[in-house]
Amino acid sequence: MTFPWHKKASEKLDKMIEQNHLPHALLITGVDKIGKFDFTQALIKKLLCPNSSCDHCELCKALDNDDPKSELGHSVLIRRSHYPNLIYCRTELNDAGSMSKDIRVDQIRAFCESLGKTAETLQIGVVFYADQMNNNAANSLLKTLEEPRQNTLIILLAHNTDRLPMTILSRCQTIHINPSYDESTAKWVASQINDDTRSDFDPMQLLESAYGVPQRAIDDLKGDYYFKYQSWQNLLLEIALSPTKITDAEIFSDNELDVLKCLQHLINEGIKIKILNHDGANLELNKVVEKASFNHLYKLLDDTNQAISLSQTTVNMKLLLDNILVVWSHITNLKKYPAVTNFQEH
Ligand SMILES: [Zn+2]
Structure with missing residues (x-):
């Protein structure tokens, strides 16, 4: 095949x-x-x-x-x-x-x-x-x-x-073999899913949530991971637009690494939108990007990447995610980029 x-x-x-x-x-x-x-x-x-x-x-x-x-x-x-x-x-x-x-x-x-x-x-x-x-x-x-x-x-x-x-x-x-986000791959994903049971998804979004790995996208949908991912993404965007929403962050519990990857994806997309100077499909993300500076987005992406790589160690992922989220929640009106703590301790 x-x-x-x-x-x-x-x-x-x-x-x-x-x-x-x-x-x-x-x-x-x-x-x-x-x-x-x-x-x-x-x-x-x-x-x-x-x-x-x-x-x-x-x-x-x-x-x-x-x-x-x-x-x-x-x-x-x-x-x-x-x-x-x-x-x-x-x-x-x-x-x-x-x-x-x-x-x-x-x-x-x-x-x-x-x-x-x-x-x-x-x-x-x-x-x-x-x-x-x-x-x-x-x-x-x-x-x-x-x-x-x-x-x-x-x-x-x-x-x-x-x-x-x-x-x-x-x-x-x-x-x-690289992950793929192209049309023909999204089509394949769509072809693998029974429309009667799942009509509420967009194959390309599904593929993005699975980091461009089609078989994973299919498995995620079966296991409802996709829907969890959607709810994390929605809350992350809400937090960036209204910081008090950070109180809902308990839905991230036990999924810290996946939430960090979700945030990584959002920031990457955001940077792309800013470079192209062209609105993307996600309206909330467009709003965040409009107010956030390039410099701060790149810095937060670095910190997020570092946090993801630390997941292999004994670092406290919950604390790490909390610290990243504090910065993310202020990304639209940040004056000076703060040092994200918890990186040096391990
Ligand atoms: Zn043959």
């Missing part, structure tokens, strides 16, 4: 295939739910189907039904999909019956050994997710990447490349 927001990444790959420049190792990155696995399956089809992803042959059909997340009892999946040289490696069930967090070195060894045989036709090994490999596993894979074999393509999938060693990154060609 090729999704509209995969187009750019697909084109980049197609060019490599056409020019016969496909590397020995590919790293496919992108945020959670952006469709890295579907993207990989489409690529495998392109490479292995004798009729260039016809969708009808035995191989294409088998790939469509392929679910490497099944048979979790096996540490490495080999000979699936009517294609003997397709190998998957991923975390497996541990003895306690839950998913282990790491891909271990013995799994990677088994994976590389299976790939190690000489291949007359293309063999493909897929590791997902490569950022789950522990150090030993990564070192073991590196050895295989350092000695590329004929007719072998290794595909690594990863959410977060920060967790991959530079040595591995430098041996892979990276294809990144």
Whole structure:
């Protein structure tokens, strides 16, 4: 399945295939739910189907039904999909019956050994997710990447490349799948939703609330996250226009990080509106932007970004959000930008 927001990444790959420049190792990155696995399956089809992803042959059909997340009892999946040289490696069930967090070195060894045989036709090994490999596993894979074999393509999938060693990154060609806010993606989102049950949404807004990740937009709608997001956004705008509304901020409780991201999005949009010097679709946001200064918006965006990055630490998110909100509530009539506290303490 090729999704509209995969187009750019697909084109980049197609060019490599056409020019016969496909590397020995590919790293496919992108945020959670952006469709890295579907993207990989489409690529495998392109490479292995004798009729260039016809969708009808035995191989294409088998790939469509392929679910490497099944048979979790096996540490490495080999000979699936009517294609003997397709190998998957991923975390497996541990003895306690839950998913282990790491891909271990013995799994990677088994994976590389299976790939190690000489291949007359293309063999493909897929590791997902490569950022789950522990150090030993990564070192073991590196050895295989350092000695590329004929007719072998290794595909690594990863959410977060920060967790991959530079040595591995430098041996892979990276294809990144970006979030998307374009028309064709919004159309896809609309097509996935049953109109009878949900008529009160705008696909583009929905996509924005999910940070440009279409599958997340669909899931959010099912879980009512979208409606929560809308209520946060509305209250944030109210607070900027009438600071006393800050007393309603308790609806942000336990969602501090998501509210900060919502604010980040609003400020980003606001800055865009100001740069273009053209009203946006959100009337309240236009009002805020009209009265706020560029300088203060940029400073608050910096502070908000910093607050979001601090969410990984033990910082008190509630206090942090409160401090940011105090500044936001005065953004339309701020004389001097105050120092946002709580950043230095950790
Ligand atoms: Zn086919």
